[in-house]
Amino acid sequence: MPGSVLILGGRSDIGLATAHVFAAAGHNIQLAARHAQTLSAEQTDLAVRYGVNVDLVEFDALDTAHHEAFAKALPVLPDIVICAVGVLGNQAADEKNLSSAIQVMRSNYEGPAAILSVFADLFEARGSGTIVGISSVAGDRGRATNYIYGSAKAGFTAFLSGLRNRLARKGVHVLTVLPGFVATRMTEQLDLPKALTAEPKEVALAIERAVKGKRNTIYVRPVWALIMLIIRSIPEAIFKRLRL
């Protein structure tokens, strides 16, 4: 019997697509989201399609005071936890509005890192589990057009790498997922280049493969590894003058 999968940010397009892929392989699913009950159509859909058990659980990534209680109250301690929580924000507007900038920083770093810390401890104690964090290529280097979001993702990427290092000998696998552009609710207002834009299902399948293959870090689509290598290797003296 494949283990149970918890999706944090269960309404996210990538998160839901990932739920479908794991449910199709027979995993029971827990969808954790704000206003979780509004996901009942998705719950039924997953159950009808794949005959798996699907639970909805109320979860707010920013309510860190209750994260431990949240994890303890879950119907079952999951074998795999996937964090798809994120907020893109609006760089230009957020530069002028500190409280919304802070919201972006907290939603992409503080909340996700906090809840995964809780699962790290539980998995470590149990001696098994997989932790998947969806970060972003935006965290690979800060750029004028999205450094608020990017810096929080950079923090999250670093957190995941540290967590992996800590848990490597404890039987717990940590996977960092770095998508480039993905066609989701988050980006539906943007005009994305088709050749570089993945569908949520592609990300989901890549996550499934990487979980099975115990990979450390993956880029989706893989071409983003090359793009980010180039972007990271531009000397700062030049980089700071570029419009990216």
Added chain:
Amino acid sequence: MILSGWGNFPRLDACLLRPRNLGDLRLALSRGPLIARGNGRAYGDSAINPAQTIDMRSFNRMCAFDSTSGQLIAEAGVLLADIISVFLPRGWFPAVTPGTKFVTLGGMIAADVHGKNHHCDGSIRNFVDWIEILDGNGNTRKCSREEDPSLFEFTIGGMGLTGVILRAAIRLRPVESGYIAQDLRPAATLSDAIRLFDENPTASYSVAWIDCLARGQKMGRSLVMFGEHATRADLPAERRDKPFSIPARRAKSFPFDAPSFVLNPWSLALFNEAYYRNGRRRAGRSLLDWDAYFYPLDSIHDWNRLYGRKGFAQFQCVLPLASSDLGMRVLLDTISKSGQDSFLAVLKRFGAEGGGLSFPMEGYSLALDFPIHRNTIDLLKRLDSIVLDFGGRFYLAKDARMSADVFSRSEQRRAAFLDTRTKEGWRSHFTSAQSERLGI
């Protein structure tokens, strides 16, 4: 953005919206007339409204399945491909399927699709238990044969012109395997093909491919294909314990619009000749998997681009039984004399007529593809008048250019449809480029 149907003709500048919930959908409705769009597999302009085209593919959840009756309740944007991948492993197959699995439930109901089993089972209408629809006032209405039967009748085959289908209950059929036992029979002439259909009225599936390029004596030569769902016992021993799994086919994509010389009279002639000869050699019984049997074109994604930038037009008509043999011969003769050749020509026997504005009627249906050239539209007009002469009608899901006049002469039910549309207020909320063109 530029939007078109599967034939890439016509291309219209349209505003495409993709609502995620009922609230978004109601908002669009309050702004003005709209048309629902499924997966865009209708060939022409049925699923385009320049002001508001509503992509329904986010409404794609399955709601319930009853494993005793085979009834599936699902949202309109669910793809047939998903229905098959979920339910075939449990022993259920769509009761009616068009020649592609990349269609939505809503699109299948709105076009009242028919399959190779129309002569036995009728169109999908016969397997729809109820429909939930969003009406012009933004209210949801459930309709069935008992409840609001007029809405039910007109919605099936109504091409999106009665409201937005939100959910529906359809019945699947139980099958023992994912394979079809095919019997392939060459027919030297059109009349032979028709005789083969007539002699095999109980075959579950039947369809013929016609070599449109064969002239004179050979005119109408075809390959007639009969099929039955294979039972477990029909399968070779090594497949019997996994009757629903089939060998994986790798999808290929047609990556660019082909230059127009790719499909020319010579390449077509070669293709048709080879196809016919090869078919004659393979004549007889064979076992095909469901994907190869029902959806041969689906393994080449975007095959429509083979026809190049100008796109192509489908032409599908049905002639009443009595005039079919003669009428089809006149159609084929006109095509072969025009020098404009069809790549795919499919002949199908239909059973009894359904209701509403549904396309099928008892008789024979012919479907053709024409790449758009200078003279294509003229040829199609000539075919229109032949169909009218023989008392036939046209399939709206394939139509991209018929005139309002031809439509009204082919369709006695038009007046009743239009009356109901006006009376119910559908006409001021649900319109497509096609409905405007046809004046309905």
